[in-house]
Amino acid sequence: xxxxxxxxxxxxxxxxxDEEIRRLKRERNAVLLAHYxxxxxxxxxxxxxxxxxxLAQAAQRTEADVILFAGVHFMAETAxxxxxxxTVLVPDFKAGCSLADGCPVDRFRAWKxxxxxxxxxxxxxxxxEVKAESDYICTSSNAEKIxxxxxxxxxxxxxPDKNLGRYLIKKTGRDMLLWQCSCIVHETFSLKKLEAxxxxxxxxxxxxxxxxxxxxxxxxxxxxxxxALLKFVEAxxxxxxxxxxxxxxxHQMQKRAPxxxxxxxxxxxxxxxxxxxxxxxxxxxxxxxxLRDLAPELEMAEELRDRAKLPIERMLALS
Ligand code: 13P
Ligand code: SF4
Numbered sequence: 001x002x003x004x005x006x007x008x009x010x011x012x013x014x015x016x017x018d019e020e021i022r023r024l025k026r027e028r029n030a031v032l033l034a035h036y037x038x039x040x041x042x043x044x045x046x047x048x049x050x051x052x053x054x055l056a057q058a059a060q061r062t063e064a065d066v067i068l069f070a071g072v073h074f075m076a077e078t079a080x081x082x083x084x085x086x087t088v089l090v091p092d093f094k095a096g097c098s099l100a101d102g103c104p105v106d107r108f109r110a111w112k113x114x115x116x117x118x119x120x121x122x123x124x125x126x127x128x129e130v131k132a133e134s135d136y137i138c139t140s141s142n143a144e145k146i147x148x149x150x151x152x153x154x155x156x157x158x159x160p161d162k163n164l165g166r167y168l169i170k171k172t173g174r175d176m177l178l179w180q181c182s183c184i185v186h187e188t189f190s191l192k193k194l195e196a197x198x199x200x201x202x203x204x205x206x207x208x209x210x211x212x213x214x215x216x217x218x219x220x221x222x223x224x225x226x227x228a229l230l231k232f233v234e235a236x237x238x239x240x241x242x243x244x245x246x247x248x249x250x251h252q253m254q255k256r257a258p259x260x261x262x263x264x265x266x267x268x269x270x271x272x273x274x275x276x277x278x279x280x281x282x283x284x285x286x287x288x289x290x291l292r293d294l295a296p297e298l299e300m301a302e303e304l305r306d307r308a309k310l311p312i313e314r315m316l317a318l319s
Pocket of ligand 1: 050051052053125139140141183211224225226227
């Protein structure tokens, strides 16, 4: 049995946990990648913050021995697929995604089988198994480009986000068959409450993520991925913005545009359900423990990795 002196130090024993995380990152030659929806403390500790496309690209090019992915499961899977020789860690294996969960691979295969010859585009918010069954992967920042790259005579199956799919149909004029699933966070925004905010802030611009429902998107002055929303706030001359996406993004917006007024769009109910419950499972304590124990580690069979890599590489080539 280990003596007390041999037991690993619990996170609560550090007066400065951030400093300990930075020290462990150096010791492990680890890179901490964080999505914009992470808590601000984790964003401030990260070596790279980005949207899902930028994070996939960062994971692909890193030379660190360890990738610690502060995001959700499908993002860490993508990092492993693109950089299989690195150790990929996640702070919490339970950090999933309602879109990935709503598209099980057996039902997805059956859907594909009913449409032989169709081109299958899957949003990156899906499992590695679904990626392996797809022709192209896309993210919210390159989805339009990917859809436009498919020859006009081809039928397109788009999964799993019906809201992003509907938005793309409107934007490109290209008909697609849509998997019926949505993000539990982006479905929660209330048009009525948004209108009430706009009465009080008539000069505010509404900016929204394309995972939002159609009625919200119709009200938006600008629609884009988290990275695109951030860029828009920085560059646009307006002073007030209502931000219709997960409010984690406000941390970087406020840093880059400190004098602008940012109003997070409220959810329908009186709850914090505009915060992604999966993303928010990650904490600095779990980041510390993952670096200390080199666990939980994400592993994947080579055969699955190879099949899932092809549609991601097709996406990256077009991005
Ligand atoms: P981004 O492509 O903007 O990073 O969106 C990912 C996501 O999960 C949004 O809910
Ligand atoms: Fe998935 Fe929605 Fe959370 Fe993004 S915000 S990770 S789409 S549940």
